[in-house]
Structures are given as structure tokens and as C-alpha cells.
Amino acid sequence: MTSPRLAFLASSAESAQQALVTLSARYGHHPPADADILVALGGDGFMLQTLHRHGQLGKPVFGMKLGTVGFMMNHHREEGLLERIAAAEPATLRPLEMTAQTESGIEVHSLAYNEVSLLRQTRQAAQMSIDLNGQTRVEEMIGDGVLVATPAGSTAYNFSAHGPILPLGSNTLALTPIAPYRPRRWRGAILKSGTEITFRVMDAHKRPVSATADSHEFRDVTEVTIRESCDRTVRLLFDPEHNLEERIFSEQFVV
Template sequence: MTVTQRIALVASHGDEAQSQLALLKQRYGDTAPEDADVIVALGGDGFMLRTLHRNLALGKPVYGMKLGTIGFLLNPFHPDDLHERLARAQPTIMHPLSMSAHSESGTTVEALAFNEVSLLRQTKQAAHIRVTLNGVVRIEELMCDGLLVATPAGSTAYNLSAHGPILPIGSKLLAMTPISPFRPRRWRGAVLPSTTEIKLEVLDPYKRPVSATADSSEVRDVVEVLIRESVDQTMTLLFDPEHNLEERILREQFTV
């Protein structure tokens, strides 16, 4: 017997997502996220990430259905048997990265990233970045267009486009990947334990300004960025058994 769950329906601003949102509300009802058992998100990966951030404090599981451009973090869209799909769905625990970015103006911005934290040069000048891990300087001066640190869930996104490694879900690893490195030219990045405390210092920030982004939260003119896995904040994504995230990440490694 399937237990009917209270569903909060949310959707991106796309025409198709909004149209299906109205139909699903008529069919399954709609509950406010704070009173729901599960949040169902309609859209693409960008909207899914915004949904995770907006509802982090609620701690409710999120089940996404693809009605957008990219849907790596979502299930295929089908309007039928939603309660049955939710009852069969398998949970994946997401551990976001915690970013603390200190800017040239003296302000500090805290943000979370479910995909990645990235540093990018703001001008035509290459960024110069010192890389310190657990208090030990590993690269005194990295000259590059940027540098990113990705979670397993985010390792198939920007990280993969920058030729970084794909990480299995549950591996307790992070990918550190340079973007167009100039020196050390042969350095292609590193795979780090998720417990690693990362400090990235921007050298010559006035001549070579750098921005830092945690998912969609950007901080300009940073001088130092601290990154670590958040230990007290998690979100749960739900996937159809035949469409689970672990299998899709594995499949990505054999896509040619």
C-alpha cells in the first residue's frame, strides 16, 4: 500500500514548467514547503540548485523532474503515478561545500555550494593563487584563469568541462581542478579527502582581481577564500531506482 505524501510543488519560470505546475497542482494538490513531506521541483539543474538553497533550513527531501535544459540532478518528467514514484524513490545525501570569501574591501561572505566553489580572473590578467591544504602550502603560486573545488555531485558539471575527474557519490572526495593553468603548466589538479581544509590566497589582488562563486553566489575582488565540507548541513535528493545518481555518474565515465 502506497502512503500518500504531502507534496510541495515548485517550478522554474519556463513556460513548460509553469504549465505542468498548474496541471500537477490540480491533480495532486499543493502544500507549502514547510508543511510538506517532500518538495517536487520542475525545471533544470539550475533551478534544482536554487531549490536546494532556498529550502536548506527545512531539511525536506527534494524530488526533481526535468523540464529544463539540463537535468543531471533530476528524474525524467512524467505526470502519472507521482505518489508511487515518490514511495519508490531512493535517497542521495548531498554534502555542500562551505565557502568563506574575504574581499579587498574587508567584508566576509559565507555561502554554500552543492556543485562547486570556483575562483575566476576578473580581467585580462591571469590570476595568481597560493594553494594551502590543511595549513601546508602545496602550490606557492598558481598562474591560471581560475581554480575550482567540486563535490562528487558537481564533478560532472563545470569540473568535467575543465577536464577534472568524475567522483563517485559517497566517495568522500573533492576535486580540485585548475582552469587553463599556465604555471605549473603540467599541474592538472588533485583529488582530496572531503575533510580537507582549503585556503586559496589571491596574490596581487589589485592588479589581478579575482571573483569567487559558490554555485550562483558570487563575491568580487576576493583576497582569500576558505573552503571546507559543511558538516552540519545536508540535503536529500530523491531519484527513481532506475535513474539513480550513482549510476548516472558511473555512466558518465564511459561516455565517449
Template sequence: MSIKVAFIAADNDSARRARRRLMRRYPSTTPEEAEIIIALGGDGLMLQTLHRFVSQQKAIYGMNRGSLGFLTNSYAEEGLLERIAKAERTEIRPLRMQALTRDGNGHRALAFNDVYLLRETFQTAKLRISIDGIVRMSELICDGVLVATPVGSTAYNLSAHGPILPINSPLLALTPISAFRPRRWRGAILPQQAKVRIEVIEPDKRPVSAVADHTEFRDVMQVDVEQDTEVSVTMLFDPGHNLADRVLAEQFFY
């Protein structure tokens, strides 16, 4: 089987040992030359890998050698190349965040899971939310708010009591984090083409950070979020254990 694969590992003993064993067992190349990246770790490594190879048209096949493995397959050394050949492909697109900070600088980042704003101090955040140029929430007093992709809807979004989105649905979740006023607002489900603008009210008194997956910018004044339609990454999952099935199963977990 002439699939060019490369093994990368998380920074833990279990992942590093697995990488050494697999490299002895299967022919491999460098990540730059590979068609498929085999990521050994948990969901944290998977997110890092998606960001690292987002512009290189490589498929990502994860095997769980970390603490969480929602985005990975189960770990097994037998028949690895055969598993990859039979794997189901899921194409995912990230969110694009543009943030303006109080110093006047602009910042950009991608997020495969979510973009969220979070208060920096004991003061609650005051936020104004616009969708496609129309103000839909003139003042939200809260710890923060997040925009999640279907992939990210089972992560921080779910912990904040946001909706789980089917993986192939053309939707985004907009979810408040510990909303104080209006207390009963539970968020919104948006079409994937929606353009979300979040403005910070009283940024001097109530500083707010913005995070896109693992990239953080502090003291933001305004954040724009929309799906990036120009880039995508392909993830590979074993048959019967694809990402759509996992997201569906999460809705019946109690």
C-alpha cells in the same frame, strides 16, 4: 497515500504548465508544510531548491522541465506519488566558503556543486593554494581554480578536465582552470575533510572573483573552502536512475 508534497516550477512556460497540470491532478500543500518538494525545471532550479530548503529537512524530487536534467528525474504525470514512494534517497552535503574581499569584509556561502575562483580582467590570476595549513602550490598562474563535490564533479569541473568522483565517495576535486604555470598540473583529489585555502597574489593588479554555486563575491583576497558537516539535503531518484548511476555513466560517455 498521505505524502505531503509541494510543486515549484522554473521560470519557463513548460515548467509552469506542468505545475498547473500536476496541482489539478494531485493534492498538494505549500512548500513550508510539505514533506517533499517536487521541483519542475532543470539543474539550475534544482540547485536553487537545494539552497532554499537546506535547513528544513525536506526531500527534493526533481522532474525535468528545463534544458539540463542531470539532477532530475524524467517527467511523467502518471503514478507520481507511487514513484516518489519507491524513490531512492541520496544525501548530499555542501561546501562552505568563507571569502575575504579587498575592502576587508568577510562573506559566507554554501555550494552543492563547486566553489571556484576566476580572474576578472585580461590579467591571469596568481594564486597560492594551501591544504590543511600547508602550502602545496606556492604560485599557480591560471584563469582560476575550483573545488568540486562529487555532485559537482560532472559540471564545471568536468569541463575543466577535472576527475569525475563517485557520488558517495568521501572526496573533493581540486581542479585548475586553464593553468599557464605550472602548465602540466592537472589538479588533485582531496579527502572530504580537507581544508582548502586559496590566496590571491597581487590582488590589486590581478583581481579575482569567488563563486559558490550561484553566489559571487568580487575582488577576493583569500577564500577558505571545506565541506559543511552540519547540514545536508536528501534528493530522491527513480530506481535504476539514481545519482550514483548517472555519475558512473558519465565516465563512459564519449
């Protein structure tokens, strides 16, 4: 059995760059388009960059933590990499598709593997309505913002905003307000993954709002529609003892 062709991708951190040189020399290196497996060296931020840049290739990604946060990464070890990849368990992620209209009339598109967040741009609170599958569910939400998170992203910004942790494979999304003033007691909702969510910004000139899909920000949006992608998926590979599904489940019991 031939060994898989590996493409090593590294963040700008010095430790990741050193690992890139060492691992490439030991296991060989191929361009991402020619590789069987992408190996991402860095933290969760770099993993998201890798998925955005190379997700369309459809190649599995094995990450190793060489950054500050590594929830989506395996432990970094130089030895036994091929054996680890052969024994790895896959986790399939389906990103969110975001379509946003800006105040200047431009339509923009982006993908998000963690979350799409709408945030106020100034000291003025954001004010918006929320439609689910074409039906208005929140006529007026006032606060710092609101976000939609995937299960994989539910332990990140969503959890910090007191949103629910969603099990991987649950076919759900988290709709979570950020510091809501009105409705004062609304704490968000858990939605079926096929739900189409539309946010309409009210008084966008006085209360400007930005939309961020993972790390891609678009300012002065007036309307944002979010839905789970029907045809885009990525596969992350994890050591069996570092299973992503178990890690997300365990986060619910961390006190």
C-alpha cells in the same frame, strides 16, 4: 497509509509553469515548510536554486526535468507521481561551505552543492597560492582560475575543466585548475572530503579574482576558505532506473 504532502516548485520556463498548475491540481499543493516532499520542476539550475532556498528545511527533493539540463532530475511524467516517490532511491549530498574575504574587508559566506570556483575578473590571469589543512601545497598558481567540486558537481564545470569524475559517496573533493599557465603540468588533485582548502590571491588589485559558489558570485576576493559542511545535508530522490550514483559512474565511460 496517508499520502505525503507535496510542495511543487517551478522554474520560470513556460513548460515548468504549466506542469506546476497541472500537478498541483492533481496531487494538492502545500507550502514548503508544511510539506513532506519538495517537487522541483525545471533543470539542474533550478534544482540548485531549490536546494539553496529550501535546503535548511531538511525535506527530500524529487526533481522532474522541465529544462535544458537535467542531470539531477527525473523524467517528467504527470501520472503515478506518488508511486514513484514511494519507490524512489535517496542520494545524500553534503555541500561545501565557503568563507571569503574581499578587498574591501568584508567577510562573506555561501554554500555550494556543485562547486566553488575562483575566476579572473579581467584579462590579467589570476595568481594565487593554495593551502591544504594549513600547509602550502602550491606556492604560485597562474591561470584563468581554480575550482573545488563535490562528487555531485564533478560532472559539471569540473569535468569541462578536465577534472576527475568522483563517485557519489567517495568522500572526496576535486581540486581542479582552470587553464593553468603555471605550474604548467599540474592537473589538480583528489582530496579527502575533510580537507580545508585556502586560496590566497596575490596582487588582488592588479589581478582581481571573483569567487562563485554555485551561482552566487562575490567579486574582488583576497582569500577564500572551503570545507565540506559537517552538519548540512540534503536528500534527492531518484527513480530506481535514474539512480544518481549510477549516472555519475556511467559518465566516466561516455566517449
